[in-house]
Amino acid sequence: MSQQNLSPNATALDQYINDNLDRYIDETIRLCAQPSVSATGYGVRECTAIVAEMIAARGFEVKTYETPGQPVVVGHAKGTSERTFLFYNHYDVQPPEPLELWTTPPFEPTIRDGKIFARGVADDKGEIIARLAAIDAVRAAHGGDLPCNMVFVVEGEEEVSSPNIAQFVQDHLDILAADGALWEGGGVDHEDRPGSVLGFRGIIAVELSVETMSRDAHSGSAHILPSAAWRIVRALTHLKDENERILIPGFYDRVIPPSAADLALIDAQADYEPFLRKNYGVKNFVANRHGKELHTSVFEPTCNIQGIETGYQGPGTKTVIPAKATVKLDFRLVPDQRPEEILELLRRHLDKQGFEDVQIKFHGSMAPFKATEDDPLVRLTQRTAAEVYGVEPRPLVPLGGGSSPAYAFSGPLGGIPVVHAGIGYPNANGHAPDENMRIKDFVNGARHIARLLDGFADL
Amino acid sequence: MSQQNLSPNATALDQYINDNLDRYIDETIRLCAQPSVSATGYGVRECTAIVAEMIAARGFEVKTYETPGQPVVVGHAKGTSERTFLFYNHYDVQPPEPLELWTTPPFEPTIRDGKIFARGVADDKGEIIARLAAIDAVRAAHGGDLPCNMVFVVEGEEEVSSPNIAQFVQDHLDILAADGALWEGGGVDHEDRPGSVLGFRGIIAVELSVETMSRDAHSGSAHILPSAAWRIVRALTHLKDENERILIPGFYDRVIPPSAADLALIDAQADYEPFLRKNYGVKNFVANRHGKELHTSVFEPTCNIQGIETGYQGPGTKTVIPAKATVKLDFRLVPDQRPEEILELLRRHLDKQGFEDVQIKFHGSMAPFKATEDDPLVRLTQRTAAEVYGVEPRPLVPLGGGSSPAYAFSGPLGGIPVVHAGIGYPNANGHAPDENMRIKDFVNGARHIARLLDGFADL
Numbered sequence: 001m002s003q004q005n006l007s008p009n010a011t012a013l014d015q016y017i018n019d020n021l022d023r024y025i026d027e028t029i030r031l032c033a034q035p036s037v038s039a040t041g042y043g044v045r046e047c048t049a050i051v052a053e054m055i056a057a058r059g060f061e062v063k064t065y066e067t068p069g070q071p072v073v074v075g076h077a078k079g080t081s082e083r084t085f086l087f088y089n090h091y092d093v094q095p096p097e098p099l100e101l102w103t104t105p106p107f108e109p110t111i112r113d114g115k116i117f118a119r120g121v122a123d124d125k126g127e128i129i130a131r132l133a134a135i136d137a138v139r140a141a142h143g144g145d146l147p148c149n150m151v152f153v154v155e156g157e158e159e160v161s162s163p164n165i166a167q168f169v170q171d172h173l174d175i176l177a178a179d180g181a182l183w184e185g186g187g188v189d190h191e192d193r194p195g196s197v198l199g200f201r202g203i204i205a206v207e208l209s210v211e212t213m214s215r216d217a218h219s220g221s222a223h224i225l226p227s228a229a230w231r232i233v234r235a236l237t238h239l240k241d242e243n244e245r246i247l248i249p250g251f252y253d254r255v256i257p258p259s260a261a262d263l264a265l266i267d268a269q270a271d272y273e274p275f276l277r278k279n280y281g282v283k284n285f286v287a288n289r290h291g292k293e294l295h296t297s298v299f300e301p302t303c304n305i306q307g308i309e310t311g312y313q314g315p316g317t318k319t320v321i322p323a324k325a326t327v328k329l330d331f332r333l334v335p336d337q338r339p340e341e342i343l344e345l346l347r348r349h350l351d352k353q354g355f356e357d358v359q360i361k362f363h364g365s366m367a368p369f370k371a372t373e374d375d376p377l378v379r380l381t382q383r384t385a386a387e388v389y390g391v392e393p394r395p396l397v398p399l400g401g402g403s404s405p406a407y408a409f410s411g412p413l414g415g416i417p418v419v420h421a422g423i424g425y426p427n428a429n430g431h432a433p434d435e436n437m438r439i440k441d442f443v444n445g446a447r448h449i450a451r452l453l454d455g456f457a458d459l
Numbered sequence: 460m461s462q463q464n465l466s467p468n469a470t471a472l473d474q475y476i477n478d479n480l481d482r483y484i485d486e487t488i489r490l491c492a493q494p495s496v497s498a499t500g501y502g503v504r505e506c507t508a509i510v511a512e513m514i515a516a517r518g519f520e521v522k523t524y525e526t527p528g529q530p531v532v533v534g535h536a537k538g539t540s541e542r543t544f545l546f547y548n549h550y551d552v553q554p555p556e557p558l559e560l561w562t563t564p565p566f567e568p569t570i571r572d573g574k575i576f577a578r579g580v581a582d583d584k585g586e587i588i589a590r591l592a593a594i595d596a597v598r599a600a601h602g603g604d605l606p607c608n609m610v611f612v613v614e615g616e617e618e619v620s621s622p623n624i625a626q627f628v629q630d631h632l633d634i635l636a637a638d639g640a641l642w643e644g645g646g647v648d649h650e651d652r653p654g655s656v657l658g659f660r661g662i663i664a665v666e667l668s669v670e671t672m673s674r675d676a677h678s679g680s681a682h683i684l685p686s687a688a689w690r691i692v693r694a695l696t697h698l699k700d701e702n703e704r705i706l707i708p709g710f711y712d713r714v715i716p717p718s719a720a721d722l723a724l725i726d727a728q729a730d731y732e733p734f735l736r737k738n739y740g741v742k743n744f745v746a747n748r749h750g751k752e753l754h755t756s757v758f759e760p761t762c763n764i765q766g767i768e769t770g771y772q773g774p775g776t777k778t779v780i781p782a783k784a785t786v787k788l789d790f791r792l793v794p795d796q797r798p799e800e801i802l803e804l805l806r807r808h809l810d811k812q813g814f815e816d817v818q819i820k821f822h823g824s825m826a827p828f829k830a831t832e833d834d835p836l837v838r839l840t841q842r843t844a845a846e847v848y849g850v851e852p853r854p855l856v857p858l859g860g861g862s863s864p865a866y867a868f869s870g871p872l873g874g875i876p877v878v879h880a881g882i883g884y885p886n887a888n889g890h891a892p893d894e895n896m897r898i899k900d901f902v903n904g905a906r907h908i909a910r911l912l913d914g915f916a917d918l
Contacts, residue, residue: 008877052851078848110486117780126643138889149505188627201679204692205776205778207776210814212741213739213740213741214739214740215740216741217739217776218788218860218861219662219761219763219791219792219861220660220859220860220862221763221860222745222761222762222763222789222791222860223703223756223757223759223860224744224745224748224753224756224792224860225732225735225737225739225741225744225745226741226743226745227745227763227764227766228745229764229766229767230695230699230764233692233695233696233764233767234696234701236689236692236697237692237693240689242693244682254652255814261568276683278685280672280673280674280676280684280782281672281673282670282671282672282684282685283659283727284685285682285683285684285685286682286683286684286685286686289605289682289683294683297683298682300682302678302681303681303694304678304681304686304778304780305686305688305689305769305770305781306768306770306771306776306777306778306781307688307690307769307770307771307772307777307778307779307781308688308692308767308768308770308784309767309772310767310770310786311764311766311767312762312765312766312787313766313767313768313785313787316822317664317666317765317787317789317822317823317854318766318787319662319664319763319789319861320761320766322764322765322766323739325767326772328770328772328776328777330678330681330683330778332678332679332682363775363776364776381870393788400679401677401679401681401682401683402677402678402778415895455536
């Protein structure tokens with residue numbers, strides 16, 4: 001890395017984090033020792049109190065907001081500039097079961113081999129403490145001030161799909177206003193290289209169901225009695241053609257094709273094909289895509305069948321005409337498609353094609369969102385990652401194939417960029433027994449985040 | 460009924476059955492008291508011995524043949540003509556559970572309200588005794604002789620789908636040679652009118668399966684990773700078009716359209732539509748068929764989806780691309796389609812359409828078969844039914860929509876006619892608790908069968 005790229009306070013920030021590492025490890029252990037399983041509610045309230053206390057200890061004004069589910073902790077701190085940076089994290093964790101597969105108990109944090117083992121340490125309590133460490137380091141480097149305003153959001157339902165966060169954002173736009181955000185879940189890959197994604201596709205999940213008769217019938221009447229199985233198959237063929245083109249009129253109207261910059265980023269990506277062939281035993285990819293198309297086609301929205309349920313599924317044969325059929329679908333949406341609009345277009349299309357009898361059940365949605373490569377916060381994140389990790393970061397991914405609740409912040413807050421920097425690594429065992437965080441990743445993550453905070457005011 | 464239609468020995472036959480009714484009730488009770496559950500094997504061997512003894516007592520030479528499953532009892536008797544009549548029955552019964560729903564124990568035959576209650580009395584032990592009674596009556600009317608040769612076949616696996624009977628027939632064509640056959644399961648409808656069906660469609664049951672990946676994948680990769688669910692849906696759309704036309708080349712080559720006589724029989728059928736609408740809550744029939752088409756379209760072969768299994772089927776949503784998909788199908792075949800040929804055509808068609816990856820698992824087949832209205836045995840059956848029951852029989856059904864193992868006899872034995880005459884009625888509770896046979900139906904069934912035996916030599 002060239003010397004001129006170094007963050008101005010780099011040495012002070014790193015030194016501060018080093019000098020106080022024991023304190024941060026203690027805070028991590030304290031936070032991880034407090035269970036907070038959103039699926040069951042176990043320990044959740046006690047955990048919000050600890051999180052609120054820890055953020056308040058950094059001079060933040062903290063308030064815990066009730067939602068229809070678990071509370072959201074929000075902290076505010078004033079900085080010396082007008083710009084505001086938002087941190088998104090979650091204090092809830094996955095259930096720790098199966099307990100017998102843990103080397104040490106999940107809520108008794110233990111240090112072994114340079115790692116802290118505990119449920120939630122990687123996802124995402126260690127990351128909360130890394131951010132607090134970064135705030136401390138930046139404040140110290142700025143003589144007790146913060147260089148920008150900060151909003152620290154810590155929700156409690158991420159592990160159960162964040163059912164209330166989008167509405168929470170809509171209801172609290174005034175207190176969440178920000179110019180950029182740091183999402184949870186950053187870190188390094190198997191080569192210890194950091195990376196980031198500029199955005200994610202949206203999603204809308206629905207269930208189509210149809211009932212052609214009041215009960216199943218004997219297949220000796222298949223020439224006259226209508227089959228729900230065939231009916232749902234017919235409906236599906238009206239949704240997507242054999243070339244993967246979605247047939248819903250208007251579906252592509254808002255689709256923005258990849259920009260020249262996106263295509264340049266794709267050119268820099270590693271070849272994905274050998275990994276996919278090996279890992280999934282794939283012979284033919286969708287629409288015979290291959291090579292670079294495996295990256296560019298993320299800009300194509302999809303219509304995926306999650307599952308079909310109809311008729312007899314036991315061993316052998318049963319001469320039955322199914323009266324009911326259900327198919328679960330998800331559509332992955334690209335910028336600037338809107339889930340609520342797609343739902344309307346789907347209903348209209350089915351009706352127009354004569355499938356008024358096909359019911360649609362809505363199972364949730366997330367909007368697509370995407371920053372651009374030349375966004376100053378994105379550039380800062382990449383540049384400081386190179387500085388901290390001592391390697392060139394992985395090429396930016398212009399659009400992730402999956403979906404992220406970050407959309408709930410990015411769009412409603414005015415299309416702000418959302419970046420990733422954190423403490424993860426491939427063997428962190430998130431959601432699994434022996435979840436762990438390497439202490440070196442904690443240090444690097446805190447250093448990286450401190451540089452973002454340090455540089456954000458001047459972007 | 461006009462007097463001239465009366466069978467010549469009608470009075471003697473009826474008188475004999477009346478005079479010996481107590482003896483036949485005793486035989487029915489004895490046979491039903493012996494369990495013979497093919498699903499479990501309970502009592503089966505003991506039952507074959509009783510059946511063999513009862514048939515031998517009528518002067519038949521009886522032999523019990525082993526099969527890979529339960530034995531088949533076959534009896535032969537010589538008659539005074541060259542013509543041979545075959546009886547098909549089965550000695551096995553459905554499991555009697557749930558026992559607590561029986562008014563009296565299933566294997567303790569009990570007479571109440573003019574009915575005998577026992578497992579198997581209607582399906583089909585009472586019918587076996589009715590046939591023995593008919594044989595006795597005919598022999599008595601013919602001075603100790605039988606007017607035709609007889610083959611009495613009683614298998615032991617009908618309640619488990621007769622897996623061995625077709626092969627048994629193929630292996631024993633010499634001892635089963637006949638000029639006509641009486642199948643099991645005749646009787647009267649809710650108006651006490653007897654009826655018969657001239658034939659049944661065939662069937663071939665298969666399972667199509669496809670595996671596109673070695674494991675399920677996250678639906679964020681749906682733009683590249685191939686879905687088994689979509690693959691099987693695509694394969695299905697190549698099998699049948701939206702107008703119910705099956706798209707397999709050669710599929711219709713052997714199809715014989717309904718004859719003028721068939722169409723005349725259909726003209727005589729009652730309107731089926733109100734029953735189907737009420738019983739199955741149907742709004743739109745297949746291909747918008749209605750009225751008489753609900754009868755004529757039985758001459759169309761079908762491709763029915765028994766069930767589809769792929770992906771996630773639990774509550775809510777799961778963002779998964781299914782790696783495997785299976786669909787169970789049955790094709791109902793009309794004369795003269797051949798199941799083994801259809802299987803070959805299906806494989807060839809899938810290959811030609813690019814679905815070499817779709818595996819076909821064969822789950823069994825039955826051939827179609829059909830007598831004609833003007834077959835002398837069919838005419839005899841109808842005429843004598845009118846005589847015995849004192850009402851015009853229901854119009855002959857030219858082709859039943861379902862399939863029958865009678866094909867295993869009819870075709871291999873040279874296309875012999877197979878007719879129905881027996882002791883059933885709609886509330887017999889076959890396969891259910893409180894299975895029963897009305898004694899009046901036993902008497903009518905025996906009288907009807909006696910007339911068939913009596914007249915068969917002269918056809």
